Amino acid sequence: MLPNQNYTVSVQNLPDYFTLSPATAQATFDEGTTEQQLEFCLSATQQVNDLNVRLLPINESRPGFASNYQLVVQNMGTATTAAQVTIQYDSQFQTYASANPEPSTTGSNLLTFAIPEIHPFELQYVNVTFQNAAPPVLIGGEALTLTASISPDVNDATPLDNSFNLVQPVVNSYDPNDKQVLQGSQVHIDQAGEYLDYIIRFQNTGSASAVNVRIADALHANLDWNTFSPVSSSHNYRLAITENNQVSFIFDNINLPHESENEAASHGFVAYKIKPVQTVEVGDVVSGNASIFFDYNAPIITNSASTTFVESLGVAESGVFESLSIYPNPAKDILRIQADASIHISE
Incomplete structure (x- = not known):
C-alpha cells in the first residue's frame, strides 16, 4: 500500500520514435483514495515497422503427454498492420493437436496463423497444444525444439525479435x-x-x-x-x-x-x-x-x-556453429546435433 502523498508518474521503456505529452503527471493519494486515472498522449515522430514474437512453454514436456504453448505477438511499431506467424516443430517427436485461434494452414511440421490486424502496442495470443511421442521415440533427458517466426519483416526496426527459438527439456517428473x-x-x-x-x-x-x-x-x-x-x-x-x-x-x-x-x-x-x-x-x-x-x-x-x-570459441573462424543446434544442455545419455542446412567442411 502506497503512503498518502504526492507522486510523480512517468512512462518507462518507451521507444525513441514516440514523444510523450506530458512528460510526467502528478498523482495524489490521500485518505480513501485507492485509484487515479492519468492521461498521456503518444505521438509518433516517424513511421516504424516493429513486430515481435515469443513462444512460451505453459507446462513441462513429458513423453506421451500433451504440451501447451502460447504464442505472444506484439506490434511495437507506429501503424496498424496485418501479420503472419508460423511455428516450426519436429514432427518426429510432436504432432499438432489443437490451437485457439486455429491455424490458417497446417503442414507436416509447420503451423501458420494469420493475424488480420494488430494495433500499435497491442498484444495478441495464440494457444497451441502438441501431443508428445511416447517412449522409446521420445524419452526424458532429450529436448524439443520449436521456432516461432513473424512476418512481414521488411524494414523491421528490430529484426532479431522476429523469430524465437525455444529449446524445451523433456522430463518424466517435475515441480x-x-x-x-x-x-x-x-x-x-x-x-x-x-x-x-x-x-x-x-x-x-x-x-x-x-x-x-x-x-x-x-x-x-x-x-x-x-x-x-x-x-x-x-x-x-x-x-x-x-x-x-x-x-x-x-x-x-x-x-x-x-x-x-x-x-x-x-x-x-x-x-x-x-x-x-x-x-x-x-x-x-x-x-x-x-x-x-x-x-x-x-x-x-x-x-x-x-x-x-x-x-563461444571458433565462431569467428567458421560460420558452421551458427547453423547448428546442439541439445540438450546438459546432456546425460544422448546429445543431438541438428543443422539448419547442409554443411560441408573441408580440410
Missing part, C-alpha cells in the same frame, strides 16, 4: 512451481543487449482453493529494471515494483482451485521480459528464484533460473 529463463543457461555476449524472457509457473497442490496468490521476484543486479515489460499471464493480476528490483505479481481473488478439485484449472503462470544492464561482461551471471505465496501459507521457493554470458 509444478518453477521459474525458467527461456534463453537457457548460456547467452552469447553479442546478445547481451537483447531481452531475457522469464516465466514463473505455479500450481495449487493444497487441499483448498487459493483466494489470493502473490509471486515475489527480486531482480538480479545485472538486470535493468527500467526495461521490465510484462508479456503474458494465466489470470489478471496487479504489478508492484519497489526499491527498483522487488517485483510482486499479485493475483487478488484468483480463487485458484486445488489440484484434487480441478487439476487443469489449478495451474497458473506469469511471463515477463527484461534486458541485462549495459555493463555485463563475459562470465557475468544473472540468477534468481521466486517466492510463491498461496493465501497466508509459507512461500514456496522455486528453483534458481541462471544465465551466464559467454564467448
